[in-house]
Amino acid sequence: MTEAPHNQRKMQRTAFTCLGIVVGMVGLAYASVPLYDLFCRVTGFDGTPIVRDSNTSQVVDRTIAVRFDANVVPSLGWRFSPEKPEVKVKLGETMTVYYKVTNTSDKPATGIATYNVQPDLAATYFSKLECFCFTEQTLQPGETLESAVVFYIDPRLLQDSDVKNISSITLSYTYFPSKAGKPVAEVTSSTTSTVQ
Numbered sequence: 001m002t003e004a005p006h007n008q009r010k011m012q013r014t015a016f017t018c019l020g021i022v023v024g025m026v027g028l029a030y031a032s033v034p035l036y037d038l039f040c041r042v043t044g045f046d047g048t049p050i051v052r053d054s055n056t057s058q059v060v061d062r063t064i065a066v067r068f069d070a071n072v073v074p075s076l077g078w079r080f081s082p083e084k085p086e087v088k089v090k091l092g093e094t095m096t097v098y099y100k101v102t103n104t105s106d107k108p109a110t111g112i113a114t115y116n117v118q119p120d121l122a123a124t125y126f127s128k129l130e131c132f133c134f135t136e137q138t139l140q141p142g143e144t145l146e147s148a149v150v151f152y153i154d155p156r157l158l159q160d161s162d163v164k165n166i167s168s169i170t171l172s173y174t175y176f177p178s179k180a181g182k183p184v185a186e187v188t189s190s191t192t193s194t195v196q
Contacts, residue, residue, distance in 0.1 A: 057092035057154055057155050058155060059090050059091070059092040059093050059155075060091040060092050060155040062091045063089065063090050064088070064089060064091065064153055064166065064167065064169060065086055065087070065088055065089075065167060065168040065169075066086065066087050066088075066089055066095070066097075066151075066153070066169050066170075067168055067169070067170040068082035068085060068086065068097060068099075068170075068172075068173075069170055069171065069173065070082055070172075070173055071173065071174040072101075072111075072174070072175045073174065073177060076109055076111050077103065077104055077109060078101055078102060078103055078104060078105075078109065078175055079101070079102045079104050080100070080102075080173070081099065082097060082098070082100075083097060083098040083099070083100065086168075089153060091153050091154070091155040091157060091158065092152060092153070092155045093152060093153075094129065094150065094151070094152045095150070095151055096130075096148050096149070097148070097151075098146050098147065098148050099132070099147050099148075099149065099173070100144060100146050101137070101144070101145050101147070103139035103141055103142060103144075104142075106141050108140050108141065109139060110136055110137065110138040110139075110177065110178045110179075111136075111139075111176060111177055111178050112135065112136050112175070112176055112178035113133045113134070113135075113137075113173045113174065113175045113176075114134070114173070114174055114176065115131070115133045115171065115172060115173045115174075116172055117169060117170065117171055117172070118169070118170045118172065119166065121163045122153075122163050122169050124154075124160075125153055125154040125156060125160070126151060126154075127151060127153070127154055128149060128150070128151045129150040129151060129152070130148060131149045131150075131151075132148070132149065136178045137178075149171070151171075153169070
């Protein structure tokens with residue numbers, strides 16, 4: 001009879017272990033998106049530019065073309081474009097480029113911009129000092145907003161054999177409808193019309 005309490009304790013330990021694993025996996029599933037986003041922002045992985053507070057780099061006599069791509073999800077009803085399609089920038093040089101976004105619809109709309117850098121491997125060296133990305137914007141019908149992106153390309157790019165010979169980098173932004181500060185793929189017209 002002493003075997004029954006022993007088996008019961010083993011079964012309880014097994015049940016608690018399984019429950020702990022399930023709870024841990026659910027927690028990891030919820031944490032995976034913000035952790036992945038943080039990882040990408042810190043390392044430049046998957047074309048995510050690094051965000052910096054200041055530029056302490058030396059300017060190097062090597063020029064790279066930076067192209068600007070501007071996209072809008074069609075359901076948002078905005079027109080979005082950079083002031084220039086391309087600039088030439090020396091490595092380490094701080095550059096400011098302006099984008100203009102206009103609400104072409106007849107209703108107020110709220111959007112949020114996401115971004116990436118191509119080629120992916122160059123994102124580690126594309127450092128943003130100021131950006132309008134991930135900032136929710138509400139535009140009234142016909143309203144236009146001008147926003148700046150301030151960036152530099154880290155000269156350490158020249159030490160990376162995978163990207164040291166690239167001649168151009170593309171910074172691509174996409175505006176999505178926004179709900180509660182998060183981009184959404186589609187917003188119904190009733191949701192869009194109630195945005196203040």
